[in-house]
Every structure is written in C-alpha cells, then in structure tokens.
Amino acid sequence: MNFLVFLDTRAGELEKILSGVKSMILKEIDSEKPEEHPAKPGDSLYFLRNNDECAVRVKATVVRVLLCDDSLDEDLSHILKESQAKLQLTEDQYNYWSAKRQATFVEFESAQKIPEFHITPGKITDRTRWIASEEICQVTEEEVKEGTDETGSGH
DSSP: EEEEEOOTTTTHHHHHHHHOOOOOEEEEEOSSSSSSSSOOOTOOEEEESSTTTTTEEEEEEEEEEEOOTSSSOHHHHHHHHHHHHHHOOOOHHHHHHHTTSSEEEEEEHHHEEEEEBHHHHHHGGGGTTTTTESSGGGGGGHHHTTTTTOOOOOO
C-alpha cells in the first residue's frame, strides 16, 4: 500500500527526514473509524509538506509499526520521550501527541528524493489523515489531465 503523508512545514519535518535525522512518524488513530488500510512493513510513504503546493518530493519504506494505546502499561508521553531520537518532535508536537491516548508509531528507512509530482487538490479532503492508495497515480494531477476515473483516494 502507498500512503501520502502530510508533514508539518513549520517543524521542518521534510528536511529532517531527508537529512536522515528523523526516521519515525506518528499516525493518529481514530477510534470511531477503524482503519481500512493500516500501515505495515514494506509499504511506501510519500511525504509532502502540509501547504497548498501539493508537491511530493520524498519517498520512504515502512520498516516497523507499533500501535500504542491505553492498554499498554506505559503512558504515551513516556514512549514519545524514548522515541524522540527517531521522531525529532518539536515542543508543540510533543505536547500535542502526549495529550493523546493512542497513536501509531511508524518507523521508516531509505528516505530519498524522487522526481517531483503533484497531488490533485480535489483528492485531498482531510490533511490530518494519511491517504492510502493501491497506486499512487490514483491521486495525482496526471490522472485528471488524462481524463481517467477519479476514484481511489483511499478515503
């Protein structure tokens, strides 16, 4: 599965990933809506800044996924501190995530620049959620230019 992941522009997350400093990202869990496509090792992550440009420039591969919820003996803030070397959270990000009751920790490797491509803005309805798709072309501008079907955004 492929996932489009919006990054915090103000925190410089894309730059941290490209420099190799950041190798883990957090994914929010919505207990109201079970995930149709959970991330798993071998999946591809396509990173883009959370702004209006909708340009994808970096790809990485998932190597490990850890679900942390209330059932664990440790609280989330403790796990965040232990994982900070890989997460590289800002203080604001840490405060946001430590207030949550659950999260998915997704570790990745092989982050690399790829030829830039653009996501169709109309395919993005919620920038707080990851967008899952079988084929990444399902959410690119090229599909719309070619006049193909606009389904498959993963929502």
